[in-house]
Amino acid sequence: MSSETQADRESFAAFLLRMRGRGLEDKALIAAMEATPRRGFIPGQWQAHAWSDRMLPIECGEAIEGADFQAKILASLALEPSHRVLEIGTGSGFSAAVIGRLAARVLTVERYRTLATNARQRLEALGITNVSVRHMDGVNGVQSEGPFDRIVVWAAFEGLPRTFVDQLASGGVLIAPIGPPEGLQHMARLTKVGSRFDREDIATTRLQPLASGVAAAI
Template sequence: MIAGFDEREGFAAFLLRLRGKGAVPKPLIAAFEATPRPAFISGQFHSIAWTDRMLPIECGEAMEGADLQAAVITALNIEPGHRVLEIGTGSGFTAAVMARLAARVVTVDRYKTLIELAKQRFEALGITNAFARHADGSNGLVNEGPFDRIIVWAAFDALPRFLLDQLSSGGSVIAPIGPEEGEQVLAKLIKVGSRFEREDIGTVRFQPILPGVAAII
């Protein structure tokens, strides 16, 4: 729950920014409020936890700004019965938020350290329907689908059509698409029969998706 003064103030400012961009679903606000963002980052960044700044985390990675995370989770339109796949666990924060909206969240990352920390954070918060896996997510998670929603926090250089095979009918995937250098388009793909409909949400700058898992960390 929202605890310290700085965090309450930061969270209030975050909500104001979200509402300034349009209507915010009440379940989403409740999910964010119930997930203490500072618990997912180093203490030196607690005062700016709810800003839209990218924040450093372990393994040389970074956590996306709160506003972008909220925009993506809003666009996913997660419903209570949904199964969600997240590729790129990072700190575990977005998986924790989505777990409060969905039936089940499976999150994968190539870094074992990030997976172990995410598991510890889920357990500390009493989240029992989010499952962190140390795995190569560059091809999705073939044996665990179908999923109703898929979110990818790394960029593909071309449309990831193979992820549509892991979606349920009417399901959707959000992924950055574009070159390694420069901006990428954040695209939402909705599965309609054997094809998909595409809606571009905005532009982002993400690291390219990497195959395999990290050998040591």
């Protein structure tokens, strides 16, 4: 993992100021993010922007969401030390690493083998042992592993993801973007109540639609 620089510390301090300005002062989350060297999850030419709110390119033509957006979503998960968490879309592995510092167990799935392999290596380098990275199609979740207390999906559904209801524990929370593939989507916080969801929209975004299958070559 890349070592932290003075510029990184200054960039993280600026990120903290932005978070405080938006009322996000979750001390456990901030500590978990600070303990996770974000630049090590981002290709070299973009590392100076690691703590910015810019979406940055990573391997396989994918991207990592801006630090501010990730913090907002992770804070909205309201993670507790006993939670079992499912993440769809491992990407660089940064969010899985942060969640792993806050929850009991994390299963993160990724359709690109290269991303899954790189994320696994980064987590091992940080000594994070409660996160399992799986290379697989996550479009229908991981039905054999539930129920989960929290599910977060970093790709968009066109409609309410009802196939995930049964994978959530009672009172569990799923956060995912819902909306058209080419338009503005709402980041929805869905709380399981019985066999349905209570929905609260917490942000707007534009993320790639959730793709089925695993990538053929990478």
